[in-house]
Amino acid sequence: MTGATLERERAPELRRAPAPTPLPSPPSPRRMRAPERRRWERVLPAGLVGLLVGALAVVHALGMSSSPAWFDDEGTYVSQAWAVQTLQELAPYTYWYDHPPLGWLLIAAWTWPTQAFDRTWSVVAGRELMLVVHVVSCLLVYVLARRLGLRRGFAALAVGLFSLSPLALHYQRMVLLDNIAVAWLLAAFALAASPSRRLAAIAGSGACFAAAVLSKETTLLVLPALLVHVWLHADPRTRAVCLAVFGSLFALVVGFYPLYATLKGELVPGEGHVSLADAISFQLFTRASSGAVWDPGSDAYAIVRSWLRLDPWLPIVGGSAAVLLLPARRLRGVALALVLPAVMLLRPGYLPIPYVIALLPFAALAAAALLDRAWRAPRLGPAATATALVLGGILVVPAWASSLERRIRPEAPSPAARAATWAEAHVPHRDRLIVDNTVWVDLVERGFPARNVVWFWKLDLDPGVSDLYPGGYRDFDYVLSSEIMRASEQAPVTRRAIERSCLVARFGRGDTRVEVRRIVASEDPPARCPAARAR
Amino acid sequence: MTPLVVFVVLASLVLAAVATTTLVWMLWAWRTPEGFDDIRFPATAARPSRSFSLIVPARHEERVLEVTLDRLAALRHHAFEILVVVGHDDPGTKTVAEAVAAREPHVRVLVDHSEEKNKPKALNTALPACRGEVVGVFDAEDDVHQDLLHRVDQCLDATDADVVQGGVQLMNYRSSWYSLRNVLEYYFWFKSRLHFQAHAGFIPLGGNTIFVRRELIERVGGWDPECLAEDCDLGARLSAEGARTVVAYDSVLTTREETPDTLRGLARQRTRWNQGFLQVLRKPHWRRLPLRQRTLAFYTLASPFFQAFAGVLIPISLATAVALAVPVPLALLSFLPAVPLLMILTVEGAGLREFCREYGEPARLRDYAKLVLGAGPYQLVLALAAVRAVVRELVGRRDWHKTSHAGAHLSVEPAARAGDGR
Numbered sequence: 022m023t024g025a026t027l028e029r030e031r032a033p034e035l036r037r038a039p040a041p042t043p044l045p046s047p048p049s050p051r052r053m054r055a056p057e058r059r060r061w062e063r064v065l066p067a068g069l070v071g072l073l074v075g076a077l078a079v080v081h082a083l084g085m086s087s088s089p090a091w092f093d094d095e096g097t098y099v100s101q102a103w104a105v106q107t108l109q110e111l112a113p114y115t116y117w118y119d120h121p122p123l124g125w126l127l128i129a130a131w132t133w134p135t136q137a138f139d140r141t142w143s144v145v146a147g148r149e150l151m152l153v154v155h156v157v158s159c160l161l162v163y164v165l166a167r168r169l170g171l172r173r174g175f176a177a178l179a180v181g182l183f184s185l186s187p188l189a190l191h192y193q194r195m196v197l198l199d200n201i202a203v204a205w206l207l208a209a210f211a212l213a214a215s216p217s218r219r220l221a222a223i224a225g226s227g228a229c230f231a232a233a234v235l236s237k238e239t240t241l242l243v244l245p246a247l248l249v250h251v252w253l254h255a256d257p258r259t260r261a262v263c264l265a266v267f268g269s270l271f272a273l274v275v276g277f278y279p280l281y282a283t284l285k286g287e288l289v290p291g292e293g294h295v296s297l298a299d300a301i302s303f304q305l306f307t308r309a310s311s312g313a314v315w316d317p318g319s320d321a322y323a324i325v326r327s328w329l330r331l332d333p334w335l336p337i338v339g340g341s342a343a344v345l346l347l348p349a350r351r352l353r354g355v356a357l358a359l360v361l362p363a364v365m366l367l368r369p370g371y372l373p374i375p376y377v378i379a380l381l382p383f384a385a386l387a388a389a390a391l392l393d394r395a396w397r398a399p400r401l402g403p404a405a406t407a408t409a410l411v412l413g414g415i416l417v418v419p420a421w422a423s424s425l426e427r428r429i430r431p432e433a434p435s436p437a438a439r440a441a442t443w444a445e446a447h448v449p450h451r452d453r454l455i456v457d458n459t460v461w462v463d464l465v466e467r468g469f470p471a472r473n474v475v476w477f478w479k480l481d482l483d484p485g486v487s488d489l490y491p492g493g494y495r496d497f498d499y500v501l502s503s504e505i506m507r508a509s510e511q512a513p514v515t516r517r518a519i520e521r522s523c524l525v526a527r528f529g530r531g532d533t534r535v536e537v538r539r540i541v542a543s544e545d546p547p548a549r550c551p552a553a554r555a556r
Numbered sequence: 557m558t559p560l561v562v563f564v565v566l567a568s569l570v571l572a573a574v575a576t577t578t579l580v581w582m583l584w585a586w587r588t589p590e591g592f593d594d595i596r597f598p599a600t601a602a603r604p605s606r607s608f609s610l611i612v613p614a615r616h617e618e619r620v621l622e623v624t625l626d627r628l629a630a631l632r633h634h635a636f637e638i639l640v641v642v643g644h645d646d647p648g649t650k651t652v653a654e655a656v657a658a659r660e661p662h663v664r665v666l667v668d669h670s671e672e673k674n675k676p677k678a679l680n681t682a683l684p685a686c687r688g689e690v691v692g693v694f695d696a697e698d699d700v701h702q703d704l705l706h707r708v709d710q711c712l713d714a715t716d717a718d719v720v721q722g723g724v725q726l727m728n729y730r731s732s733w734y735s736l737r738n739v740l741e742y743y744f745w746f747k748s749r750l751h752f753q754a755h756a757g758f759i760p761l762g763g764n765t766i767f768v769r770r771e772l773i774e775r776v777g778g779w780d781p782e783c784l785a786e787d788c789d790l791g792a793r794l795s796a797e798g799a800r801t802v803v804a805y806d807s808v809l810t811t812r813e814e815t816p817d818t819l820r821g822l823a824r825q826r827t828r829w830n831q832g833f834l835q836v837l838r839k840p841h842w843r844r845l846p847l848r849q850r851t852l853a854f855y856t857l858a859s860p861f862f863q864a865f866a867g868v869l870i871p872i873s874l875a876t877a878v879a880l881a882v883p884v885p886l887a888l889l890s891f892l893p894a895v896p897l898l899m900i901l902t903v904e905g906a907g908l909r910e911f912c913r914e915y916g917e918p919a920r921l922r923d924y925a926k927l928v929l930g931a932g933p934y935q936l937v938l939a940l941a942a943v944r945a946v947v948r949e950l951v952g953r954r955d956w957h958k959t960s961h962a963g964a965h966l967s968v969e970p971a972a973r974a975g976d977g978r
Contacts, residue, residue: 220587256589265906266583269899277888284878284887 066173073177074159077184081155083429085194086145090533091435093505095196096458099147100476102128103138103462113461113471115485118287118300121278123235124198142438143462147196154204155193159184161207162382168214169351169386171393179389182339183382187332187424192378198237199378205233206240206247207382210355213251213267220263223251227267231274238304240379242365243358250354304371311372321372328377331424334417336377339384342391352390359383435459436529440501440537441467443526448537452498455480455518457506477506480514487514494518494540499525502536523550564882567873568890574866575896577855582903584755585748585805595751597707597804604709607635609688609770613668613678614640617696618648622656624696629660633705638663639685641678674956675763676779676786683778691773693787695764699812707809708767715802718772719794721750722765723805727812727915729908729923733930734822734937735815736923740904742813743911747805754801757849758842758856760833761791761801765811772799784954785832789839792853796841807914823941828956830860830945864942867935870897901931 102125104113111122128150132138137146159180166176183189193200209230215222230247233240255263282288282297290296312319329336340363343356359380366372396406441460445467448454453473456464464474472489475497479486490496493514500506500518507519522538523546529535539550585595610628614621621640628638638660640653644667657663668681679693690712694700708720723746729739746762753759766787776793783789794801816822834857836842842853855862870893877890908927912919948954 218589220583256592258589258592259586261909262583262586262903262906265902266899269902270895273895273898277891280891281884281888284884 070160070163070177070180073180074156074163077159077180078152078156080425080429081184081190081194082152084431085148085152086142087433087435088428088430089191089195091144091437091459092195093457093459093503095144095147096461097476098125098128098196098198099143100458100461101125102132102147103143103465105129106133106138114476114479114483115295117295118282118297120198121235121238123232124201124237127201127236128196138462138466142435142441142460143466144196144435144459148194151194151196151200154200155184158193158200158204158207158382161204161211162385165207165211165214165355166386166389168211168216169355169390171390172396175389175393175396178392179385182335182385182388185421185425186335186381186385187421188328188335188377189381190424190428191331192375193381195375197375197378199239199375202233202237202240203379203382205229205236206243206358206379209233209247210250210358213247213354214254218254218256218259218263220259220266223255223263224266224270226251227270228274231271234271234275235278239373239376242362243379246354246357246361249357253350253353308371310370313369314366314372321366321369324372324374324376325366327374332420334413334420335381335384335388338413339380339386339388342387343383346387346390346394349390349394352387355383355386355390359387436533436535437501437503438463439528440526440535443528444499444501444537445469447526448499453496455494455497455500455506455515457501457503459503460501477509477512477515481512494521495542497540500538500540502538504532504534521546523547525550560880560882561886564873564877564886564890567869568892571866571870571873571893572896574862575870575893575900578859578863579896579900579903581749581752582744582900583748584752595747595804596806597711597809598714600710600714602710602713604633604706606690606709606712607688608633608637608690608692608705608709608767609682609686610636610638610692610694611679611682611686612638612640612694612696613675613682614642614649614653614696615646615673615678616649618652620697621649621652624694624698624700625653625656625660625663627700627702628694629656629662630702631700631705632702633709635688636662636705637686637688639666639682640664641666641668641682643667643673643678644669645673670781672955674781674784674786676783677781679786680778680781683773686770689770690767691770692767693764694811695813697813698764700765701809701811704765704809704811707804707806711802711804712767716800717802718769718799719761719801720767721746721754721759721761721801721803722767723747723803723807723810724762724765725807725810725812725915726815728814729911731815731817732819733926734819734934736908736926737930737934738815738822740907740911740927743907744904746803746810750803751805753852753856754803756852758795758845758853759791759801759803760785760788760836760856761794763787764813766790768794768799772797782954783832783835784828784956785836788829788833788857789836792836792839792842792857795849795853796844819937823937823944826860826938826941827944827948830864830942831949831954833857833860834945834949860938861942861946864935864939866893867897868939870894871932901928904931 101112101116101122104110105122105126106129110116116122128147131150131153132146135146135149137149140146141149162180162183163176166179167173171179184193206229209226212222212226212229226247230240230244251264251267252260279288279297287294287296288298290299311321311324314321314325316322340359343359343363346352346356347360349356362376362380366376392406392409395409396402398405437457437459441463444454444464450468450470451473453475454464454469455475455477458476461474461476465471475486475490477500480490480493481487487493494500494517497518500515500522502515502519506512506515509515518540519538521542521544522540524536525539526537527534528537541550584591586592612621612625612628625638625640640657640663642650642653642665650665650667653663653665657665664685666682666685668678670677670681683691690708692705692708704722708722711717711720724742725746726735726739726742729736750759750762763786768790772794773790776790776797779786780789791801816825837854837857842857843850845853873890874894877887882890904927905924908919908923912923
């Protein structure tokens, strides 16, 4: 029976229906799908970006094996990757929680399948991965720039600034955990700016940021900026839940690191073992301060000056742009990602030299975003921006071009590599060597047993190693002295080894030379060992 | 060592998978901002055109029935009737129902003469007497919004659906520690999870605020009189028929209910539902679905057990891994399920905040504390109910434990319902 019948049934007490409820306002209409663009309209920009990034990759690849000079820290991370691959341990010596291990786990994920240690020098193997990481970072800078609303040309400019700055060419080639962390960090920012505001993208952002922190713990400094970024890009309807998912996934993934320490019984300080708590307190409190940035005699001042010597333009222009962009909602998170760490620089405390790496992409983005905004200004916008670009080009391009030309010029193999080759041929493999980490893996791979090749820092700082050599430097036969070994004041055993040794072979010139020296028993060794030749 | 290794790896992966699917489907409503708007009743300008027959089975409900029927009779719709079904052995409820029927023309009273009483039998008693195009089911303690029928009618128009499942919401989250968790369970179930199920093609329907085209429900033969979860069973059969279901959750329009007033009552209610799911699992209907829906159907029908055991097994496996000193990578793997589990807890906290914002009462720190501290005990209660259900089903005990109602929710903000269904 139909409704009409029902009505008739109750006719005597017919209840007049009240006026229908006023309708609520409809929910916001779905975004109109953009008209299907012709295929080439989609492929062409992507192709151009691909070409750009490809060209930048080539620029970064040319000469990367020897320029910049190999640095001890690079050898450390590479040797730890080697330990993961070969010994299934987190480090060749005791892992003391100096950094979370995800960075060199990634290096091992590259070197293992590609058999990189068999193909090439260990530091070069690590630098190969840095090239891959750089390509990924460039793509992420572009994606992030587009998602922040920059026009394609300015997004490409951001990528160019990020990749071609002399600071970039110097630091992004080196095997440093910061480069890996920055790639994860850019992924976190890009995902959080997802145009469809998917919950899955924001969850991914949390996971990527956790990976960034687990690659280099100092990335935690950028957390407030990322939170602001996520907040401002989330839709108010779903924001609370998105933040809950972001925060919990981030915290839980990062939590696996202290969990690992706990499962090994190394969370809190105790007798006879390293601990995570010790490492954290060392990094935050007891580590020697670099002094205040504004004090001309301090390490911090020297470090910042070295950065500005390499390239003053990107930090200054990017930094100013970031400050100017703080009021812009969409860009605030990215601007803060530069401003907050820059402000933290002013704080007296230990300043790591690679600190600048995490500032570069945001400086590039801020500079390009400011120019993009200027372009959009009514009437004079494009003209003024074009003028600024030309002027900027005139100022910047010569300096950058000359730095570029230095970097990509093929150079002779690094002095350390030549020293290692010579040692393999001329030093008996049963002899004991003191080395820095740039060639540690290479010597071990070339037949020196791992217990005979000792990283020089460990002789002074790790009782687990120094106990094995109670005679100190006398237990060793050779020392491959490099710049850092000669300059370090906190390595007395190594210093004495160098003083009580005679030169056997020298590679390279000046401070960056590497010398193979034979340790002799006497107090006053000859400058050159008998039958020695200088190269 | 090796069997232990295999056990830890398998258990960790399976538990992580169960917890992750629970988390992801719980978050379905929030997957995009547009999706978040879609979970509500569609807004259309269509004039309501259908007639409704609303069945209200009532047993020992003297305290709450009159208020419920009065509210139902005041629904703002032009064509509906209310069929109250009472048992022949329940004079108290029958008197109340007949008193209301005397003064309300929409209301009729039917008597169920079955030997053993249960809800599906009551529903089947009323079905032949239904005259409307659409059959709806309400419980005797439901607090229904006046515009619900109007919006359901428009929804049927706009979506051309066969079935509309409206939102049901428990309200008394401050009554006790378990009521808070129960309230949030309903919140996520009707706001989010059921929408996913409807989208995916297999949906265990709710027991009330459900509207099905009469022709369809007659075609599938009404409700299963022996099933303890007749709503789930109906949903399974309708899904197998390919019926199109729309779920709509609008906080103003939800049907408000209360949690069982004792923990024992909750456990009994869960046992009944779990056993009902198990009965549906043993029936052949869901197997007729295509592969994807069939997999989802199996997983959904078995999920009370997965979830209950996961909630208990996870801490046990963690303790095992730590106490027995398995290798560190393995121990780390055994903590993997903790990630989605703790994320669920965090999302429940966000859900509590959203719930309190939608329903107008602010959440206090005490509520969040109850949420967190009650998580473990609640899982334990659910796990015990699941075990009890399995045992009862194997032994063959199918008697129906009815949940008693005190009307606790009816005292919560009745004035808030006076607003219209915007």
